[in-house]
Amino acid sequence: MSLKVYNSLTRQKEVFTPIIEGHVGMYVCGPTVSGESHLGHARPFITFDVVYRYLMHLGYKVRYVRNITDAGHFEEEGREAEDKISKKAAVERLEPMELVQKYTNLYHWAMAQFNNLPPSIEPTATGHIVEQIEMIKKIIEDGYAYEANGSVYFDVEKYHRDYSAKGMPYGMLSGRNLDEQLDTTRELDNQEEKRNKSDFALWKNAPPEHIMRWASPWGEGFPGWHIECSAMSTKYLGEEFDIHGGGMDLQFPHHECEIAQSTVCNHKTPARYWLHNNMITINGKKMGKSYNNVIKLSELFAGTHPILEQPYHPMTIRFFILQSHYRSTLDFSNEALQSAEKGMKRLWEAYENLQKLSTDNASAADTALDQKVQQLLAELYEFMNDDLNTAKVLANLFELAPIINSIRHGQTAANAVAGSTIAKMQQYFHLFLEEIFGLKAEQANDDNKLGGVLQLLIDIRKDAKSRKDYVTSDKIRNELATLGIQLKDEKDGSVSWSINN
RNA sequence: GGUCCUGUGGCCGAGUGGCUAGGCAGAGCUCUGCAAAAGCUUCUACAGCGGUUCGAAUCCGCUCGGGACCUCCA
Numbered sequence: 102m103s104l105k106v107y108n109s110l111t112r113q114k115e116v117f118t119p120i121i122e123g124h125v126g127m128y129v130c131g132p133t134v135s136g137e138s139h140l141g142h143a144r145p146f147i148t149f150d151v152v153y154r155y156l157m158h159l160g161y162k163v164r165y166v167r168n169i170t171d172a173g174h175f176e177e178e179g180r181e182a183e184d185k186i187s188k189k190a191a192v193e194r195l196e197p198m199e200l201v202q203k204y205t206n207l208y209h210w211a212m213a214q215f216n217n218l219p220p221s222i223e224p225t226a227t228g229h230i231v232e233q234i235e236m237i238k239k240i241i242e243d244g245y246a247y248e249a250n251g252s253v254y255f256d257v258e259k260y261h262r263d264y265s266a267k268g269m270p271y272g273m274l275s276g277r278n279l280d281e282q283l284d285t286t287r288e289l290d291n292q293e294e295k296r297n298k299s300d301f302a303l304w305k306n307a308p309p310e311h312i313m314r315w316a317s318p319w320g321e322g323f324p325g326w327h328i329e330c331s332a333m334s335t336k337y338l339g340e341e342f343d344i345h346g347g348g349m350d351l352q353f354p355h356h357e358c359e360i361a362q363s364t365v366c367n368h369k370t371p372a373r374y375w376l377h378n379n380m381i382t383i384n385g386k387k388m389g390k391s392y393n394n395v396i397k398l399s400e401l402f403a404g405t406h407p408i409l410e411q412p413y414h415p416m417t418i419r420f421f422i423l424q425s426h427y428r429s430t431l432d433f434s435n436e437a438l439q440s441a442e443k444g445m446k447r448l449w450e451a452y453e454n455l456q457k458l459s460t461d462n463a464s465a466a467d468t469a470l471d472q473k474v475q476q477l478l479a480e481l482y483e484f485m486n487d488d489l490n491t492a493k494v495l496a497n498l499f500e501l502a503p504i505i506n507s508i509r510h511g512q513t514a515a516n517a518v519a520g521s522t523i524a525k526m527q528q529y530f531h532l533f534l535e536e537i538f539g540l541k542a543e544q545a546n547d548d549n550k551l552g553g554v555l556q557l558l559i560d561i562r563k564d565a566k567s568r569k570d571y572v573t574s575d576k577i578r579n580e581l582a583t584l585g586i587q588l589k590d591e592k593d594g595s596v597s598w599s600i601n602n
Numbered sequence: 603g604g605u606c607c608u609g610u611g612g613c614c615g616a617g618u619g620g621c622u623a624g625g626c627a628g629a630g631c632u633c634u635g636c637a638a639a640a641g642c643u644u645c646u647a648c649a650g651c652g653g654u655u656c657g658a659a660u661c662c663g664c665u666c667g668g669g670a671c672c673u674c675c676a
Contacts, residue, residue, distance in 0.1 A: 348676030437614045440626030496624035
């Protein structure tokens with residue numbers, strides 16, 4: 102069974118076939134480092150990290166490019182053009198590049214917390230000004246952009262007219278009808294430089310107070326919002342590549358404009374498969390700056406935001422995100438996060454129990470159970486291949502958990518399931534949880550000093566219990582519980598422990 | 603106003619026309635010195651109204667609610 106993904110461009114699930122066999126080029130829109138990343142940003146980066154991991158697992162050699170936008174965005178159309186980064190820099194009295202570096206570092210820290218693999222290439226907008234200027238020049242030469250007062254705008258009308266005839270109208274990705282847009286776009290001020298409201302900036306003339314500025318054929322300025330992704334994806338992945346990813350809110354205008362720019366330069370639609378993750382909402386509303394409802398990642402991990410009842414471990418967030426399908430909205434609440442935290446703990450303990458099971462049993466005493474396990478395991482690939490349904494994968498792993506636990510705790514006979522089936526479970530749990538989903542234990546349970554101390558306490562308690570000195574044994578157990586360490590008496594007389602938050 | 607998505611049990615969330623998804627929470631039981639953990643059992647669903655169909659959470663229509671985008675957005 103082959104991998105199918107939902108392609109926003111065609112609005113249907115399609116079999117994924119790379120342009121060059123065995124290789125995948127994937128571009129994902131990265132962060133704008135003018136501020137700290139919030140929970141909403143975590144979703145695309147975790148989603149596409151899983152895409153990246155799964156493609157590699159399938160044997161593809163993947164080049165994963167995720168940019169860092171460190172220059173050139175506008176605060177808002179209709180207002181005086183100003184670079185977000187330089188504006189904030191003035192407020193905070195920092196060098197623009199110092200600010201960019203600070204938030205880039207924080208972003209990298211958060212990505213590492215989530216156990217996201219670093220992309221193959223992480224290009225910055227400021228590092229590719231030359232490429233962007235070259236691309237703009239090319240678009241002007243082809244007649245699809247014009248200069249006005251030191252700024253350059255993309256001629257959307259002309260592009261739409263010419264490329265509609267070639268089956269590539271402006272709006273093909275987002276399903277927008279340009280004519281309707283023209284009638285309904287809200288009134289904007291200071292648009293006199295543009296020939297049409299739908300035109301977008303490729304290059305903006307920098308006003309004197311602007312700190313970030315570069316020389317260009319049109320004077321000193323800075324690049325428009327969309328051109329960096331076209332320039333960098335073309336440079337590192339070629340004129341046509343396999344996957345372009347990002348949040349649904351980037352579909353229009355950002356990705357639409359990317360398509361227009363790249364198509365003029367390269368005469369083909371840049372990416373074959375466009376994947377968009379849905380939004381994280383809070384009380385049903387998208388988490389975003391404009392709603393003033395963002396929870397920064399550092400606040401989430403530390404539990405410092407007023408709305409948070411407790412800190413949440415990065416792995417809890419990752420698990421929470423993977424428990425839903427990436428194209429559905431996902432609603433944040435303390436209750437939902439807490440349930441994810443408990444659920445992951447339970448699943449992880451089943452995974453740890455699984456690793457302790459023997460694989461020696463030659464044949465299954467309970468063939469029905471053995472077959473059920475086989476079935477649940479076989480479905481894991483089906484679910485991933487069906488547009489990366491991580492939610493269904495986790496549901497199946499949860500169905501396996503009681504089977505594992507009951508064997509481990511003796512409620513089900515040890516020989517009920519064949520050793521080969523146990524081995525396969527061990528392999529699949531490791532594969533899906535750790536390698537593909539990128540999950541890892543919330544705490545390292547292999548801290549030698551702590552483990553040694555606990556073992557000492559466990560031994561003392563065991564002695565006390567053997568003397569029926571329950572006062573002492575309960576004291577040890579209860580005081581450890583107060584410290585967040587839970588002792589569990591196993592059926593076989595051994596004692597295990599786990600750390601609660 | 604335009605384009606599109608969505609409405610599932612106390613909460614989150616998956617659902618390919620027929621076969622109880624799953625998680626968290628609740629209840630009961632087993633095990634246990636007592637617990638915890640674990641296992642077993644169990645209660646609440648498909649916004650409303652029509653239609654198609656032998657059969658609809660799923661397809662179609664209407665109504666109501668929620669949301670996204672329409673040039674800052676992940």
